[in-house]
Structure formats: structure tokens, C-alpha cells
Amino acid sequence: MTRAVNHTRGKTGKHGGIAQMRQPRKVCVVGAGRVGSTFAYTLMQSGLAQEIVLIDVDQDRAIGEAMDLNHGQFFAPPVAIRAGDYEEVADAALILITAGAAQQPGESRLDLVQRNVKIVRGIMGEITSRTSEAVIVMVTNPVDVLTYVAQEASAWPHGQILGSGTVLDSARFRYLLSVHCKIDPRNVHAYIIGEHGDSEVAVWSMTHIAGVPMEHYCQRICRRACSPADRDAIVERVKDSAYHVIESKGATYYGVSMALERIAAAILRDENSVLTVTLRADGHYGLEGVCLSLPAIVNHSGVARVLDAQLQPAEEQALRRSAQVLKDIIAGIEPPHENRPQGPPDIGRAGCARMPKVPRR
Ligand code: NAD
Numbered sequence: 001m002t003r004a005v006n007h008t009r010g011k012t013g014k015h016g017g018i019a020q021m022r023q024p025r026k027v028c029v030v031g032a033g034r035v036g037s038t039f040a041y042t043l044m045q046s047g048l049a050q051e052i053v054l055i056d057v058d059q060d061r062a063i064g065e066a067m068d069l070n071h072g073q074f075f076a077p078p079v080a081i082r083a084g085d086y087e088e089v090a091d092a093a094l095i096l097i098t099a100g101a102a103q104q105p106g107e108s109r110l111d112l113v114q115r116n117v118k119i120v121r122g123i124m125g126e127i128t129s130r131t132s133e134a135v136i137v138m139v140t141n142p143v144d145v146l147t148y149v150a151q152e153a154s155a156w157p158h159g160q161i162l163g164s165g166t167v168l169d170s171a172r173f174r175y176l177l178s179v180h181c182k183i184d185p186r187n188v189h190a191y192i193i194g195e196h197g198d199s200e201v202a203v204w205s206m207t208h209i210a211g212v213p214m215e216h217y218c219q220r221i222c223r224r225a226c227s228p229a230d231r232d233a234i235v236e237r238v239k240d241s242a243y244h245v246i247e248s249k250g251a252t253y254y255g256v257s258m259a260l261e262r263i264a265a266a267i268l269r270d271e272n273s274v275l276t277v278t279l280r281a282d283g284h285y286g287l288e289g290v291c292l293s294l295p296a297i298v299n300h301s302g303v304a305r306v307l308d309a310q311l312q313p314a315e316e317q318a319l320r321r322s323a324q325v326l327k328d329i330i331a332g333i334e335p336p337h338e339n340r341p342q343g344p345p346d347i348g349r350a351g352c353a354r355m356p357k358v359p360r361r
Contacts, residue, residue: 020090020091020131020133021091022091022092022093022131022133022134023050023051023091023092023093024093024268025048025049025050025051025093025268026049026050026051026053026091026092026093026094027043027048027049027051027052027053027092027093027094027095027096027264027268028052028053028055028084028088028089028092028094028095028096028134029052029053029054029055029095029096029098030055030056030095030096030097030098030099030123030127031055031056031096031097031098031099031100031139031140032054032055032056032058032061032062032065032066032083033056033061033098033099034251034253035098035139035251035252035253035256035257035260036054036056036065036096036098036099037054037065037069038253038254038256038257039096039098039139039256039257039260039261040052040054040065040069040081041069041072041257042257042258042260042261043079043260043261043264044069044072044076044077044079044081045076045077046077046261046264046265047076047077047079048261048264048265048268048269049079049264049268050078050079050080051079051080051081051082052069052079052080052081052082053081053082053083053084053088053092054066054081054082054083054084055083055084055085055086055088055089056083056099057099059083062083062084063083065083066081066082066083069081086126086127086130087130089126089127089130089131089134090130090131091131091133092131092133092134093133093134093135093267093268093300094134094135094136094137094264094267094268095127095134095135095136095137096136096137096139096260096264097120097123097136097137097138097139097140097146097150098139098140099119099120099123099140100112100115100116100119100120100140100141100146101115101116101119104246105246105247105250112141112142113142113145113146113329113332113333114333114334116140116141116142116146117145117146117149117333117334119140120138120140120146120149120150120153121149121153121336124149124150124153124154125153127154128153128154128155128156132154132156134160135160135161135162135267135300135301135302136150136156136160136161136162136302137162137163137164137260137263137264137267137277138150138161138162138163138164138278139163139164139256139260141196142195142196142197142329143163143164143165143196143278144163144165144195144196144197144278144290144291144292144293144326145291145326145329145330145333146163147161147162147163147165147278147279147280147291148280148290148291148326148330149333151280151291153336157302158279158280158282158303159279159280159301159302159303159304160301160302161302162263162277162278162279162298162302162303163196163277163278163279163291163293164196164256164259164260164263164277164278165196165276165277165278165279165292165293166191166192166193166194166195166196166200166276166278166293167259167262167263167275167276167277167293168196168255168256168259169192169196169200169238169239169241169276169293170190170191170192170276171185171255171258171259172192172237172238172241172255173190173191173192173202173234173235173238174188174189174190176234176237176238177190177207177209177214177234180224180226180230180234181209181217181218181222181224182222183209183210187209187210188207188209189206189207189208189209190202190203190206190207190208191203191206191207191276191295192238192276192293193276193292193293193294193295193319193322194292194293194318194319194322194323195292195293195322195323195325195326196278196293197239197325198239198325199318199321199322199325199326200238200239200293200322201315201318201319201322202231202234202235202238203309203311203315204231204312204315205310205311205312205315206295206309206311209221214226262275263275263277263298266298266299267298267299267300267302268300270299270300271298271299272297272298272299272304273297273298273299274295274296274297274298274307275295275296275298276293276294276295276296277293277296277298277303278291278292278293279291279292279293279294279296279303279306281294281323282306284306284308285308285311285316285319285320286320287319287320287323289327289330290323290326290327290330291326292319292322292323292326294306294307295307295309
């Protein structure tokens with residue numbers, strides 16, 4: 001799948017008047033909570049961004065996080081960091097949405113859906129009334145469903161709105177395989193696809209270590225028994241990772257922030273990197289009407305192309321089951337109230353800004 005993304009610059013925009021020139025290294029982060037601010041911290045140190053703007057319904061929080069980050073300016077590559085409002089998105093190259101309620105201990109990502117759908121629709125109204133130029137990366141969970149909701153809330157090409165998807169899950173998979181095989185995780189190539197959640201699928205048929213297929217590696221190099229039960233145990237640990245972290249410390253934010261920095265790099269540097277981001281299935285593996293993760297080429301336009309890699313029949317079946325889980329959720333989402341003006345979300349009713357937070361430790 002290739003979708004041309006229309007990044008018309010300096011011409012009359014669809015919002016009337018002169019569209020603002022997209023600043024190629026300006027990043028807006030909507031939601032300055034644990035994930036948003038940790039991502040800003042990671043991004044600040046990467047030197048990738050020239051400007052980082054934190055936008056949050058809790059303005060004091062955004063101001064505080066920006067101040068705290070700015071106090072580290074002396075130790076980082078030059079970057080302008082500030083708290084701002086939605087006017088800032090008008091010339092952003094990249095907008096990450098991390099706003100919303102976080103997963104509570106014992107709560108599945110999909111339980112979050114109705115609360116966060118409302119928030120995301122409100123935020124998309126704010127963004128699309130000011131720009132059509134940026135790439136949007138959804139992070140808020142359930143990320144696959146909310147990427148779909150964000151795409152439906154705009155007329156933008158689907159590839160321009162993607163989700164962080166299973167980039168983190170694939171990294172967890174690589175890490176656990178690297179421990180199992182006693183090898184540098186950077187030499188492990190492995191993908192988790194489908195839902196970022198319980199139905200996600202480990203693609204063993206595409207797993208290799210420095211070009212050596214996993215089976216050959218286990219038999220000839222590692223020589224440790226790697227039974228189907230061992231493999232299943234690794235995949236279960238990948239799936240349970242977030243639950244364990246949340247049980248232990250309330251939330252996940254370091255690993256995901258590094259995954260987001262990787263995605264941001266692919267977009268800001270036009271890298272054409274293969275990442276398992278959330279994207280709209282467009283006939284891939286017979287799937288439509290759903291967003292889920294597949295390995296895809298990511299560049300300055302967002303998702304440039306999906307890798308239609310050949311899967312084993314069992315993997316393809318598992319992917320279809322995962323897609324169905326997401327489709328069922330999507331089917332249950334309340335449609336937007338057409339008559340309600342698109343404005344700031346009703347935070348009081350959605351309850352997310354005021355809901356009791358997971359204790360910070
Ligand atoms: P958090 O509660 O620390 O932060 C959320 C922030 O969003 C808060 O600062 C809140 O004020 C803000 N917010 C709420 N409604 C808003 C609105 N309408 N506009 C602007 N800001 C708003 O939560 P967190 O731990 O940072 O997690 C954020 C989201 O990221 C959650 O949905 C969580 O499940 C998700 N997450 C995703 C991944 C992934 O891999 N996709 C990983 C970790 C967390």
C-alpha cells in the first residue's frame with residue numbers, strides 16, 4: 001500500500017487563508033502526563049527536535065514539565081521547550097497524542113476505550129481545525145482503536161495518522177529473546193503484529209538472529225532446547241509486560257518513550273524505517289475497516305508502505321482473530337454527536353483529568 005501524503009506547504013490551506021509553513025523539526029505533545037513528559041525528555045536528549053511544545057488540559061502540569069525540562073537545557077542539544085495551546089499545532093511537523101486516562105491495575109487496555117474515544121475526538125477537532133500538514137502519532141490506549149477513531153475524525157490520508165502500535169511490544173519481544181539467546185538485542189529481528197494488547201501475534205516465521213533463522217540459531221548455535229512451550233512462555237511474557245510494570249509501579253513510560261522517540265526519528269528524519277506501527281489495513285491479509293500493527297515503512301509522510309510479508313497460515317489466522325477483537329470494539333463505539341460543536345472535550349464528563357490517578361512512585 002502506498003498513499004501519497006499531501007504536505008502542501010505555504011499554499012492556501014483547507015482551513016482558509018494561508019496555510020502555515022510546516023516547521024520540519026517542531027513536535028507537539030498533547031498530554032503532558034507520565035508518557036508525554038517522559039517522551040519529551042527522551043526527545044530533548046536525542047537532538048531530533050528544534051521545538052517541543054507540551055499541551056495539556058492541566059496547564060499547570062504542562063508548564064511545570066516544560067520548566068523542569070528546560071532546567072536540563074545546559075546538558076542537552078539546543079531545543080526550545082514550552083507549554084502551549086492548540087495554536088501551536090498549526091505549523092508542527094509531528095503531533096503525538098498521549099492524552100487520556102491511563103490503564104489502571106488489572107484493567108485491560110480495551111476497557112479504556114469509551115473514556116478515551118471522547119477525548120481523542122475532541123483533540124482531533126482542535127488539531128484538524130488548524131492544520132492538515134502534520135503527521136499524527138496516537139499513543140493513548142487502546143491505541144489501535146483510537147488511531148481508527150482519529151482517522152475517522154479527519155479527512156486526512158490514513159497514512160498520515162498512525163499509532164505507536166506494537167513497536168514497544170516488538171522491542172519487548174526482542175529483549176526477551178536476547179536474554180533467552182544471550183545475544184545483543186540489536187542483533188535480534190522479531191515482530192509482534194496485530195493488536196497492541198492481549199490478542200497480539202508473535203511472528204516466529206520472520207524471527208532471526210543476525211540473519212540466522214531462529215530455528216537454525218537454536219539448534220546449531222545456541223544449542224539450548226527451545227520447545228514450543230518455551231516460545232509460548234516468551235510470548236506470554238511479552239503480552240504480560242505492561243500488566244507487570246503497572247502492578248509494580250503504576251504505569252509504563254520509559255520503554256514506550258524510547259519507542260516513540262524511534263518513531264519520531266523515522267518521521268522527522270524521513271528514514272524509511274520498518275516499524276510495527278498501527279495503520280489502517282487496506283486489504284492486507286484480507287483485512288479492512290480496522291487499524292492494527294503490521295511492519296511498515298515509516299518516513300516523513302507517516303506510513304509510506306506496508307510490508308506484505310508472507311506469514312505462516314497459523315500466524316495469519318491469529319492476525320485475523322486479533323483484527324476481529326479490534327473490529328468488535330470499533331463496532332461498539334458510540335458515534336460522534338454530529339450536532340455537538342467540535343470543541344474542547346468535556347473533561348468533567350469524560351472524567352479523565354480529574355479521575356484518581358495511579359499513584360506515582
Ligand atoms: P497520565 O495520566 O500520566 O497522563 C495523561 C495526561 O493527559 C494528563 O496530564 C492529563 O491532564 C492529560 N489529558 C487528559 N485529557 C486531556 C485532554 N482532553 N487534552 C489534553 N490533555 C489531556 O497517563 P500516562 O501514563 O501518561 O498515559 C497516557 C496514555 O498513554 C494512556 O492512555 C496510556 O494507556 C497510554 N500508553 C500507551 C502506551 C503504548 O504503547 N501505546 C504505553 C504506555 C501508556
